[in-house]
Amino acid sequence: MSPLILIPARMRATRLPGKPLADICGRPMIVHVAERARESGLGRVVVATDTVEVADVVRAHGFEAVMTRVEHESGSDRIFEALTTVDPDGAVETIINVQGDLPTIDPKTIRAALAPFENPAVDIATLGVEITRDDEKTNPNVVKIVGSPLSENRLRALYFTRATAPWGEGALFHHIGLYAYRRSALERFVKLRPSPLEKREKLEQLRALEAGMRIDAEIVATVPLGVDTPEDLERAREILSR
CATH class of the missing domain: 3.90.550.10 (Spore Coat Polysaccharide Biosynthesis Protein SpsA; Chain A)
Known part of the structure; x- marks a missing residue:
């Protein structure tokens, strides 16, 4: 089975508020991260966010996004909710969590x-x-x-x-802090x-x-x-x- 790459993105970063949408060379940072993930050639890439604006921007650039609850305290909780939403039948066996602030990875x-x-x-x-x-x-x-x-x-x-x-x-x-999970x-x-x-x-x-x-x-x-x-x-x- 192809792995599923999930990229958690939240807007409430204290040191750099709104950083998923920060402009880098004409595109938001979260789009750059999604592009790097797609270039890995591993399979499906989905951004998991709690902000409609982030989801809209991701989709406008041709990537998949899924909405998750605001109250998640960790990226692992957010990607698990995203996993159950985009793959409810359990077909995906391997999940890669790529942090949403790694635009140059x-x-x-x-x-x-x-x-x-x-x-x-x-x-x-x-x-x-x-x-x-x-x-x-x-x-x-x-x-x-x-x-x-x-x-x-x-x-x-x-x-x-x-x-x-x-x-x-x-x-x-x-x-x-990049993880792959069974x-x-x-x-x-x-x-x-x-x-x-x-x-x-x-x-x-x-x-x-x-x-x-x-x-x-x-x-x-x-x-x-x-x-x-x-x-x-x-x-x-x-x-x-x-």
Whole structure:
């Protein structure tokens, strides 16, 4: 079965209000993200939003959009509602959650998220990048994957943390918040209550690990630019204008 790519988009970002519709080289940011997702060649792309204006803009640019409830607290809850709306019969077996603020993401990076599913024991797949800058190793905004190496390009995630970990000599890995789910794993995940370590670290993926679910991470070359501030937006405009 072809995967379904779901892109959650909400207008209430505190640092950059209305960012899904921010103009980048003549098109809204959310349209750029949908274009990158389509260029991955993986299959159907749907934007999941709680704002009619976002849905209308997405559809006007030839993409599919679905309305979801306003009160969702996480992107995983929003994409699960979208999944049940666009695929009520359960035909889709694999879901990729691409954040709606990644307008410059390489389509190959999106495809890489599926690689860990070569192992049928993996419930959730995600991405990581080796940290090369010393300041990022101690930055709590750079989430680290603590994992057991499976190969040169893959880790089995044992923990995610804002701390500098693991201790000692060796590589540290920056977690990229792009996820692929087996449908059964997403269904299970959204039914779980927030877990103690999740609430302490403020990292939703720890809920899955604490419940015994398996997350593997594919290691890629670069961190995609997430647009969270006006400065990020200007950088995205510069990159996409080339």
